[in-house]
Amino acid sequence: MRLVHIATLSAVAGVTVAKPRPHVHRHAHGVAQRAAQPDKVVYAPVTIETVVKYVLDGHDISVDDVRSGLANGTLEWGPDGNLSVSAKAPAALATSTPAPASPSQTAKPEPKGQPSEVKPKPEDKPKELAPDPAPKPSNSDQPSQVDTTPHTADQLVDGNGHCASCDKEFPNGKIPCSQFPYGYGALPINQEGLGGWSGIQDPQYRGGDGFDDITTTVSGSCKDGSCCKPGCYCSYGCPNPYLKLSFPKKQGRTGQTVGGLFCNDQGMLEMADGSIGKTMCGPGSSSMTVKVQNKLKKSVSICRTDYPGTESMTFPLTVGPGETGFLASPNQSKYFFWNGGATSAHYYVNKQGVSEAEGCTWGKEGEARGNWAPAIFGTSFDDRNSHMGYSSLKQNELNRAVPLDYSITFTGDGINSACSYKKSTDQYCEGGNCWRVKDQPDRGCTAATKSGGTLTLILHDD
Template structure:
């Protein structure tokens, strides 16, 4: 009976801890032993401690349900293939523990986190994969059963990837009306349905549990492959959508994720984006930058991908603001070209009061579009594990566009299997080329390094040229 009480107390305690937040980088958690000094007036009784599993994220314990949901929808992975990083042996006082005084014989697993939002289980709403602890704390004891994660095939498809099916985005200039049903993806207004995620065309569905003046928190994100008919876009949820290549999503709420402050002095917050489902009816969120679902990027510069390879290449755009997974594909066929959206920092989405850029992830050649853009499929070299990143933005304060080409480290050590060259249509003195693991700049590409190169320019067209060498 004492052990059961301890297991339940621990589970309830860990569920109160919030997940950490990161933007486009990793956080490695350092697990520390917290000592407890019992006082005489508590009436503490000591007994041999049970063995429980505690998951720690950004220095905070999180519940098993949060871990399972994070693993299922691709927001969390376990370091060390799920092996315990340390075991702390001691005795446990039979009192309700707090995050600050709990110690015990604890098997600690460290979570490796790469994502920009909170995705947790909300038992009250009963989403797929969500369950509560039973009287014996079995959710804790069975926490290692996480192998049933739904993910795409880890092996490249043998089929030749085809260019994106709807690159035009029917109805791009059509004003989006309030009142369409939430349970059906809104076609005919420019948005492009994304089918491979199994969300009925949506790129993500976020439903904040905590809603207050200081922002949204405890944001439940619907796992992929759980509602192919799209009916998970329900009241009070924000439902993200994709736009055609060269266009930007326009709808997000003014209020964003609650800011969290961390012991190392950093702070972070999730982003929230998409249409708002108001009592079963879709509407533009109150922070929207236009009356249409999609708009072109800046008109000051153009970013174009030209594929001179013999195979197609799929490029993944980040679902931002929103789930921030690399799940929006744009595929450029062999010998074809497409435009990439370049946001104007002054008018586009601001995160925590700061300007943002747009991130693209470049997959190896020949990866089918349906397999290319996923979040958190380790060792796949796809999606957020793709070998190369391309960051783009235009800063109207200095009237310059900034293009950054860099390897996707430390997420993956896989190298891109073709060359990428940034070429401006006119004399600029700045260019960049990646080939065979080297990044070179200069008139004759004489200045090289092993990691990245950056280019800025004031006007014109920057071509991202894909070649064999």
């Protein structure tokens, strides 16, 4: 005979993307009360009853039969901790097959007798009646074992551009919002001072026509990450060449974007309802590869925008002298759409020697870093029409007066109309056609990459 615990629920609640475009950045300071989400699922706590049942040879028996059997010797404790028919007994304990219980009967507790109330005769010396050990939680009950050690982008991605931890499915509702979800490929953005988050957004207006009055937590205001609270979208970085996959279906009604994991009403993290995968990060297009090779004497930090999200240029790729790194390039049909149009990955290209912490965050006019970096690079793969990759380079329209202090040349097999920037003449070129920035400050160059091709940006001196 075995003892069975049954938990029953008594209540349940139920584009043209080749040319990089400037993003409008809106910052709302402070924290305000969030409005209700009329179209969100409300999770209500449930009441749980515990039902104790005694089973012998597959049939239920009453607590009185258990007591009687222990008292008269017809039942005894086996070496495995279960009750069984005593070998010394003259006959087996008679049992009857109970009628199937209706749903309403199943929810009712069994007779009030509890295991601790069983008091056998002293001479029988049975073991203390106790419930079976609680079953170990399954993988669906708790996150699988992951390495929660913080890693840099170089540690997350191998030499082939693969991020093993990025392949791990995110465990919705298992990680508290106050804890950055290490171990699932996400890259902590420490320079933002938000506990690893790249941005935290809390829309005050959540109507059917979109979000508005979006409060964005000020950088540096909660280094422990405690600002990621119920109702907020907590954004995160993904190491190149991977892209963020979690963002809500609903976006800003006046063009703002929102992205990241959602902190639900129980204070637990989950993938947002518009997510395009079950993992936090996913690889860019498999139809083209984009690399950066540094032939300079100093490191260069190239910073991708948190998009959709705060649109801050916080996702870093830093390549040291002699190093090569990857950049993410999305498929146009499979990534985020803005106002019905496909989007590209958007990067700010800093001067050499500008650190990652200084270059991959908001800058100030005159500093020539961050959103004021001299150049902008954009890339995506058109998997809908031309089946070509498109990558562009141009002067940052916020900073037309400050040029890069090195040259950039696009190289690779299957590249048409390769782009370049020449530091010595301050010229951008597309194929053999060149122009000076001072003459055409808003003009950029665009190169096409055939499917299966690799585009490499060579950073070099003239």
